[in-house]
Amino acid sequence: MSFDLLNFYEEIKKDGIMFCYSGPISQSTVEGIGETLRINMKLEDAGITTANTVFSIFVEQMHNILNYSAERIGQDSESRQQLSLGVLVIGREEKDFYVFCGNRLLNEDVPKLRERIESIRFLDKDELKAIYKQKRRESSDSDSKGAGLGLIEMARKAEKPIEYEFRPLNEIYTFFSIKVVV
Amino acid sequence: MEKLIIEKTKSSPYIFFNPEERLLKIYGESFPENAAKFYAPVLDWVKDYLEQLDGQEVNVEMEIIYFNSSTSKVFMNFFQMLDDAAAEGNKITINWRCHEENEAAIECGEEFMEDLENVPFNIMVFKGE
Numbered sequence: 001m002s003f004d005l006l007n008f009y010e011e012i013k014k015d016g017i018m019f020c021y022s023g024p025i026s027q028s029t030v031e032g033i034g035e036t037l038r039i040n041m042k043l044e045d046a047g048i049t050t051a052n053t054v055f056s057i058f059v060e061q062m063h064n065i066l067n068y069s070a071e072r073i074g075q076d077s078e079s080r081q082q083l084s085l086g087v088l089v090i091g092r093e094e095k096d097f098y099v100f101c102g103n104r105l106l107n108e109d110v111p112k113l114r115e116r117i118e119s120i121r122f123l124d125k126d127e128l129k130a131i132y133k134q135k136r137r138e139s140s141d142s143d144s145k146g147a148g149l150g151l152i153e154m155a156r157k158a159e160k161p162i163e164y165e166f167r168p169l170n171e172i173y174t175f176f177s178i179k180v181v182v
Numbered sequence: 183m184e185k186l187i188i189e190k191t192k193s194s195p196y197i198f199f200n201p202e203e204r205l206l207k208i209y210g211e212s213f214p215e216n217a218a219k220f221y222a223p224v225l226d227w228v229k230d231y232l233e234q235l236d237g238q239e240v241n242v243e244m245e246i247i248y249f250n251s252s253t254s255k256v257f258m259n260f261f262q263m264l265d266d267a268a269a270e271g272n273k274i275t276i277n278w279r280c281h282e283e284n285e286a287a288i289e290c291g292e293e294f295m296e297d298l299e300n301v302p303f304n305i306m307v308f309k310g311e
Binding site: 027030031034035048049052053055056059060063066129133136137149150152153 | 252258284286296
């Protein structure tokens with residue numbers, strides 16, 4: 001076996017990673033990991049507000065993978081047979097917690113998402129609140145499975161501007177990653 | 183009208199709408215995979231219910247520990263329906279219950295309250311379990 005599991009385990013531990021999940025994600029994954037995450041945050045003595053914030057960013061990010069990952073197993077989107085692929089990391093750096101997720105996107109979807117993130121990244125909390133309230137009252141895009149509020153919600157709760165990266169993979173896919181520090 | 187009762191799951195709340203008691207209750211957590219789809223029948227019920235009201239008192243009681251952003255949109259929609267019905271003379275009251283330590287829930291309640299014009303929206307903070 002070429003993959004060194006112990007090395008992987010030690011490395012992520014050294015990096016302050018509390019959680020690491022890679023693979024197919026369903027709503028049950030969100031519920032299950034979420035439950036453990038809540039207990040874990042309690043044991044980390046994070047404080048209720050921080051724990052709630054980490055949990056909410058975790059949910060928004062997992063739902064983004066669930067709804068928008070371009071990598072899926074199973075064809076039927078109506079049945080619960082379809083799974084979305086992505087990767088989740090939750091960790092600590094110094095006093096802060098972070099939620100870091102990644103998934104594949106179609107290259108054609110990159111510009112629109114980049115624009116949406118950039119448009120809110122450096123807004124202050126009052127501006128974010130105003131735009132959040134405005135978006136909450138708009139009717140959703142027909143191509144959007146969520147309310148389109150997730151990114152704004154994360155930016156409102158983040159301690160620092162959202163970090164993100166688009167890494168082109170080939171002529172079809174880009175790997176998108178987003179990190180929110182709490 | 184028939185009652186509307188939906189049992190809670192790990193990611194969706196307990197819903198108990200009872201026309202006889204004129205009580206609409208939503209308790210629990212709300213982060214379903216697709217909030218718009220999950221709440222569609224609930225909002226349909228509310229629409230029908232509000233249409234047949236003629237000035238009676240209705241109490242809406244909500245205690246939501248956590249809800250995600252797409253649920254927030256559904257709730258806004260729900261409160262707007264109640265606000266419109268209140269503007270037409272129905273005596274509707276929304277009681278938004280939250281634990282004193284749940285700052286996020288208190289803040290979310292305040293943000294809903296700011297956006298409503300007619301319906302009384304009370305934030306009821308409680309202590310203990």
